[in-house]
Amino acid sequence: MAQLSARLERLIALESQIAHKTPPPAGEMEFACQPGTLPLLISAPHGAAHWRQGKVKEEDEYTSGLARLLGELTGAHVLYARCQSNTDPNFYRGVPYKQRLAEILDEAPVHFVLDLHGCAPRREFGLALGTMKGRSCPGMREEILDSLCANGFHPQAKGLRSLDVDKAFPALGKKDRETVTGFVWGTLGVPAAQLEINAKLRILKRLSPGEAHENTLADPWDVEQVIDALCSLVFRLARDGRA
Numbered sequence: 001m002a003q004l005s006a007r008l009e010r011l012i013a014l015e016s017q018i019a020h021k022t023p024p025p026a027g028e029m030e031f032a033c034q035p036g037t038l039p040l041l042i043s044a045p046h047g048a049a050h051w052r053q054g055k056v057k058e059e060d061e062y063t064s065g066l067a068r069l070l071g072e073l074t075g076a077h078v079l080y081a082r083c084q085s086n087t088d089p090n091f092y093r094g095v096p097y098k099q100r101l102a103e104i105l106d107e108a109p110v111h112f113v114l115d116l117h118g119c120a121p122r123r124e125f126g127l128a129l130g131t132m133k134g135r136s137c138p139g140m141r142e143e144i145l146d147s148l149c150a151n152g153f154h155p156q157a158k159g160l161r162s163l164d165v166d167k168a169f170p171a172l173g174k175k176d177r178e179t180v181t182g183f184v185w186g187t188l189g190v191p192a193a194q195l196e197i198n199a200k201l202r203i204l205k206r207l208s209p210g211e212a213h214e215n216t217l218a219d220p221w222d223v224e225q226v227i228d229a230l231c232s233l234v235f236r237l238a239r240d241g242r243a
């Protein structure tokens, strides 16, 4: 691999601290908070493996590392998975991750929650925005689209620059399934959106053994574009999200 920029080296260092497939030590939680100064929180509930319906699901690699890096670059608050979880915060209600999220939003003036996830490399888009068809962030979906388009991700683009909007991953949940986005908007009344990032835009170096996306590695330049786009989005939402 060619020499990486300092922030990509930092991303790998942050992601290296995640215990992707190890439960937390007894008495400790599987997630951690990185406090910030902006009125926005970045969430990464699937940054480590997690249990859903009796099966372990592999981690959304580099989403915890990316969330933490974005927190360092922008000042956003971050809540991220740091160890394997025995539950799934983007599926079940009343889980400790959601309780912690509610506490943070109670304590800090957060006006928006951006929930980061990772999707498979076979997906025909680079990013997928989920806003419950606009319901989870009333009046702000256009702002988000505008910001992502201005940074090179567009609904009409092809391949990794393509932006899916509320089709593949609308973050809707169901009666027995509650997304983080659904919880933040529906229960806490704070605008929120989910963003799925293609594996080809985030896996810089393999750090965790696993079958999923085994041969996928991102071009460092593409990861730089994602970091730029997300930093711009965070600043824009932090500025405009004071409804």
Ligand SMILES: [Zn+2]
Residues within 6 Å of the ligand: 046, 060, 090, 116, 117, 118
């Ligand atoms: Zn996920």
